[in-house]
Amino acid sequence: MRRGNVYLLIFILVLFGFALWSIAPLGRNVFGREGLRLGLDLAGGSYLVYQADVSDIEPGKEDDTMRGVKGVIERRIDALGITESVVQLQKYEGEYNIVIQLPGIADIEKAKETIGLFTVLEFREQDAGGNWTPATGMVNGEELTLTSRYFKENTYATVGQLGRPLLKFEWDEEGQELSKQITTRLLGKQLAIYLSDEPLRGEDGRIIAPVVQAVIEDKGQIEGLSLADAQELSRLLNAGRIPVPLGRWVAGIFEPSVPLYERTVNATLGQDSIEKSIMAAVIGIVLLVIFMLVYYRLLGLVACLSLGIYGVMLLSIFKLWPVAPITLTLPGVAGFILSLGMAVDANVLIFERTKEELRGGRSLGAATETGFNRAWTAIRDSNITTFIACIILIWLGRGFGALMVKDFAQTLLIGVALSMFTAIVVTRTFLRLIIGSRVVKNLAAYGVTSVPKK
Numbered sequence: 081m082r083r084g085n086v087y088l089l090i091f092i093l094v095l096f097g098f099a100l101w102s103i104a105p106l107g108r109n110v111f112g113r114e115g116l117r118l119g120l121d122l123a124g125g126s127y128l129v130y131q132a133d134v135s136d137i138e139p140g141k142e143d144d145t146m147r148g149v150k151g152v153i154e155r156r157i158d159a160l161g162i163t164e165s166v167v168q169l170q171k172y173e174g175e176y177n178i179v180i181q182l183p184g185i186a187d188i189e190k191a192k193e194t195i196g197l198f199t200v201l202e203f204r205e206q207d208a209g210g211n212w213t214p215a216t217g218m219v220n221g222e223e224l225t226l227t228s229r230y231f232k233e234n235t236y237a238t239v240g241q242l243g244r245p246l247l248k249f250e251w252d253e254e255g256q257e258l259s260k261q262i263t264t265r266l267l268g269k270q271l272a273i274y275l276s277d278e279p280l281r282g283e284d285g286r287i288i289a290p291v292v293q294a295v296i297e298d299k300g301q302i303e304g305l306s307l308a309d310a311q312e313l314s315r316l317l318n319a320g321r322i323p324v325p326l327g328r329w330v331a332g333i334f335e336p337s338v339p340l341y342e343r344t345v346n347a348t349l350g351q352d353s354i355e356k357s358i359m360a361a362v363i364g365i366v367l368l369v370i371f372m373l374v375y376y377r378l379l380g381l382v383a384c385l386s387l388g389i390y391g392v393m394l395l396s397i398f399k400l401w402p403v404a405p406i407t408l409t410l411p412g413v414a415g416f417i418l419s420l421g422m423a424v425d426a427n428v429l430i431f432e433r434t435k436e437e438l439r440g441g442r443s444l445g446a447a448t449e450t451g452f453n454r455a456w457t458a459i460r461d462s463n464i465t466t467f468i469a470c471i472i473l474i475w476l477g478r479g480f481g482a483l484m485v486k487d488f489a490q491t492l493l494i495g496v497a498l499s500m501f502t503a504i505v506v507t508r509t510f511l512r513l514i515i516g517s518r519v520v521k522n523l524a525a526y527g528v529t530s531v532p533k534k
Contacts, residue, residue, distance in 0.1 A: 099396035119409030123183035126191035201228035217261035230255025237310035245307040411488035419495020426503035
């Protein structure tokens with residue numbers, strides 16, 4: 081028994097042990113990863129699509145602007161700790177859509193509120209009738225409303241000298257001019273603060289409408305919020321401004337804040353999908369194991385052991401993938417199951433080549449090495465073509481918003497790449513150790529019933 085094979089076996093067992101530890105149980109926190117990320121179709125949640133009004137954007141800069149919009153929404157979602165979300169930009173014939181998936185949040189209205197898509201603070205003054213109307217001023221000949229759109233992205237929550245929570249903010253250049261005009265006009269009067277057309281209320285339930293005691297130019301603060309509310313509002317405001325209106329177009333009229341499409345996926349349906357996927361995988365694996373054991377015997381047993389290691393390692397990769405978190409969806413599960421079959425396919429090619437060599441009169445060791453060498457080119461070429469197809473599908477899925485296609489291709493690509501490792505390294509190492517130990521010499525155990533007489 082060669083020492084190199086023993087070292088390889090130790091490496092494989094350590095790798096397998098680490099992979100098994102990382103996924104058992106699946107929901108355990110490992111290196112900051114809270115279990116497998118499940119997509120909307122498995123975990124349930126909300127699906128929102130918004131159209132963008134880019135009519136005011138300088139021609140040629142629409143793509144850059146919309147990429148900025150996508151980034152702002154992602155930062156707002158991340159600021160709230162929602163790590164399983166998907167935000168995607170779609171473009172078709174000059175129109176732009178933003179697709180937002182929030183697994184685990186089944187309430188559509190709560191989903192809209194959670195992502196803070198339209199988190200804008202608006203400052204309002206009282207008119208003669210006691211109604212709160214937007215506080216406006218003139219900048220460069222244009223009447224503008226004083227809102228948090230003019231905040232710099234350095235808002236923060238703190239505690240004042242009397243232990244009261246404060247939300248500190250700073251105006252940009254336009255905001256400074258607006259604030260100066262409005263607070264000069266409203267000295268001694270109240271200035272209410274609204275969030276998405278609803279007044280901000282303090283911990284006592286009262287509307288936050290402080291009296292303007294001095295002219296405010298560059299900086300200001302909001303009192304009356306709880307510390308938790310001030311911190312959350314600060315995170316959302318600092319995530320950035322959305323530079324274009326989002327909503328939907330209806331008969332040539334743009335309706336802001338109204339989704340083009342919204343859908344709720346029930347968590348029960350997601351659980352049902354998981355159960356059916358697991359059942360399909362179990363049935364397929366059981367049939368596969370039976371076939372491999374009956375037809376290839378000892379070789380089939382080696383393939384099954386290799387397949388078990390492959391499955392554990394693949395789940396570990398899905399959970400710990402360092403480049404970008406992998407969200408497992410139903411198409412992704414299909415790609416995973418297909419990759420299992422392709423992993424076995426590589427073993428089948430190797431075993432058939434090995435059996436041919438055994439029937440040709442070669443020894444077990446020589447037949448195994450020759451079988452691997454001759455099968456390698458077929459395995460390599462078939463997997464390369466699969467890689468090319470997966471890369472094209474991922475590119476098309478991202479470019480045209482076909483998330484299901486991308487998820488399928490992504491899991492299949494990773495699975496096929498891993499299958500090459502398990503077939504060439506894991507299976508080969510196991511066979512070398514078995515043959516080198518001379519424990520099983522009977523060719524019938526390798527699926528060969530007859531060999532030519534010398």
